[in-house]
Amino acid sequence: MAFVDPGQIRDADAGQKGDVLLRVEDVSLSFGGVKAITAISFDIKQGEIRAIIGPNGAGKTSMLNVINGFYHPQEGEIWFRGKKRKALKPHQIANEGIARTFQNIALFKGMSTLDNIMTGRLTKMKKNMFWQAIWRGPAEREEIEHREVVERIIDFLEIQHIRKTSVGRLPYGLQKRVELGRALAAEPALLLLDEPMAGMNVEEKEDMSRFIIDVNQQFGTTIALIEHDMGVVMDLSDRVVVLDYGKKIGDGPPDEVRRNQDVIDAYLGVAHD
Amino acid sequence: MFYREAGEFKTSYKADQATFPIRFDRIFFWSVTAFAFLVVPFLINDYWEKAVFIPFMVFALAALGLNILTGYCGQVSLGTGGFMAVGAYACYKLMTAFPDLNMVPIIFLSGAVTAAVGILFGLPSLRIKGFYLAVATLAAQFFLVWLFNKVPWFYNYSATGQITAPERTVFGFAVTGAAAQPATTYLFCLAFLFVFAWVARNLVRGRIGRSWMAIRDMDIAAEIIGVNPLRTKLSAFAVSSFYIGMAGALFFALWQGAAEVTEAFGINQSFMVLFMIIIGGLGSIFGSLVGAAFMVLLPVLFKNIFVGAFGWPTDLSQYLQLMLVGGLIIFFLIVEPHGIAALWRTTKEKLRLWPFPH
Incomplete structure (x- = not known):
């Protein structure tokens, strides 16, 4: 979709x-x-x-x-x-x-914009702990695959410049936008x-x-x-x-x-x- | 020359999400690693091994474990000492039950046993959080220590109630017991620390790490975007206990050689590891290592400077050290809750611009 x-x-x-x-x-x-x-x-x-x-x-x-x-x-x-x-x-x-955003922003304050939007992909990432621990190979490929989708969302929402900024430091309007990005990353119906x-x-x-x-x-x-x-x-x-x-x-x-x-x-x- | 990323262009996401995106960092990291693996074993003597390197590596592993649970997943634990005891006693039972088994699988299995116990004591975390969870893990601490004192099967009915590590080998080299050479035990611990620091880094950068951090930062939002709180919290308890169990096994078998549970794995040990991650940096792999180094090296340093060089009484130097650690913990909690690792990050960001102010 x-x-x-x-x-x-x-x-x-x-x-x-x-x-x-x-x-x-x-x-x-x-x-x-x-x-x-x-x-x-x-x-x-x-x-x-x-x-x-x-x-x-x-x-x-x-x-x-x-x-x-x-x-x-x-x-x-x-x-x-x-x-x-x-x-x-x-x-x-x-x-x-089904994905949603919240009335009071519910972002993960300790993480960057990119990581926050990546959390929207968590339901789609399947590699188990073993592959995660090794990283090279399947887990890394999966990560990059989802990173590409997330980067398209970042482009779409025009937030490229804050990609690596911790969301706690962003102004309110941008936080709302990141939250929308996180919901979109789940590709909800x-x-x-x-x-x-x-x-x-x-x-x-x-x-x-x-x-x-x-x-x-x-x-x-x-x-x-x-x-x-x-x-x-x-x-x-x-x-x-x-x-x-x-x-x-x-x-x-x-x-x-x-x-x-x-x-x-x-x-x-x-x-x- | 200068520390900065200018001129380094990332052309792939793979390069962009590398652990050390800046070339200077990469070179520095691999130089230190090469030095630790190739040079130190030839220089190491008994004092450096027992007083500096082995304790540092053992506590670094424990700090990594606790940081995964507390720093990354946000579940406060005061049961570290108890879980280290589980690792140590599992190691002892395995060493005595299977005398021919190589030490590598023994350490792994000790970690696995501790992981199972960790999951069990992690179950309350599904219902309670914060201070209340800390108290629940405190109960684990006291219960486990009591258990290992009370049930003689755990210490093989020895008269003293102590556990003592018999000699065991890896590829023909003794790593435990009196015959173990400093270089062998050092390399054995270093290999474990290197591999598992790497594994921790891989776990926290990917899917599992993000689930942990999502639960830490806002558990309700995490659940609504599809993170299963049960699996996520228990996986953090399992991985964390696995690390702490291995640390306990190495503590007992390679460092101390013998242990008495109340003394070796008491509540002090739990606090010690907690202080390491607070001072080093919550939610940072580097912070775990720095915190462990700091807490292990500080007493050694104080002893050498105040007792060795100035000739002060030992107790004065110890009190001074306690005061310094206490002061530092308050300082870090107020000024920089993310510890030395955050200070280091800020320094690096400043360095990128240096010598220009903007």
Whole structure:
């Protein structure tokens, strides 16, 4: 899929554009007495950019955490690639082809940009400890193979100059970009972005929007993103799902959602009776 | 002439990710290695062997092991002494049970036994971290020492409770026991240190090392990008214990020749190795070696200077040394948590620009 040479055969599992890639059915999640998500259903189609929006505390991040297996919902089902998904651990779900970025940057601070993005390839590297210890030969070849893919991502994200800089020393905007790079390195079928533009200035937002669109269009990666900047959401996304107090209040193309009275109420605030 | 990479153009990823990307470093490293293997064996005498080289190499191996666990994988361990004891007793049992076995496989097997024990005591790390894990490994330290004291089978029912290394050979040369020549034991330890420092470097630069560091830096993010925490943490415990077990075996068989568990592998040993990696540099292979050299050479140096040259009383020199080590640990924890290795890195970066300020 993404970042492999053009002309290479597509992943056999990857469906056609427009097929449902992931479906969430009647998912409910609660922490003790607090209901974070109540009976939410929606789907994410192959090749689209799906936005999840809603006021603070609406359950957006909880939803992403459910999708990548960090939380296990008490009720409901998740269907991925046409199969009902069992309760898996997060690292197993990463192997299934779901990658994500975090609201608060979760990079590996002690490592360089290059190493951070290389960690995105960990699920694809298979050489065992014996070969790793010897290094020369298979392990080194494997490393170089993956380094080439990572270098293409570095080129794509225009971060060549910070390749060997420790990520702890990078400014915020670049850290966000490195985190996107790490998620891309896993060549995910579904990419979850949790507020990729939070705290950025206009220029940085424009850069990030461009990367998101390029990832989606050039590599056909399906993207689900949470974002608070409505301008960005309306421009980027194909379809939007709106959450409020853990319930779904709207679902559809940006224009339709914009006109939805419930959504307007949730954002502008009306007296809840 | 100058120390810099100007004029060295990397045309392949292989060259770019080499251990010593700068030619000067490469030449320096191989010169030191050649000197250690080809020249030192002809000059070495009993004093240098027992007081300097063997202890340095034994502790360098142990420090490498602990650094893999603590520096690279972020799991604090205070059980180093206990794991060294496992290595030493495994070595002793193997030496006495298989008298004809070559020492090389014995050392390897001692490491393997320790790795298994390490995995067992690594299991709590899946649930607890930080201080609490340190306390759990502290329990391992005391339990293991107690076990080797309590169960006579481990010391073959000897009357003193000590273990003593019988004479064993490698390719006809004695490496343990009274007949072992300084040059032989030196080369034997050096070969182990060289090979396993190299192996450690290879492990930390690739897939496994990145998984360890990912767990160290942010375990939740690591799990979400596909790192299996169970396998990763336990592999760090296994590899780390393997190194520490070999160090324990060499400590007992080649250096001391005999050992009594409470004295030789007590909690002091655990702290000693921990200080080595803190002073040398957490998360650095070079740091492990420098830290070990520092902690081993410091007492020797103090003894020679203050007692030998100035004629001070021995206890004064020892207290002075304790104060210096304590002060240095506080200094490094505050000023440079990555130890001498980080200072060395900064120096090298400055050297690249020297004599120009920018």
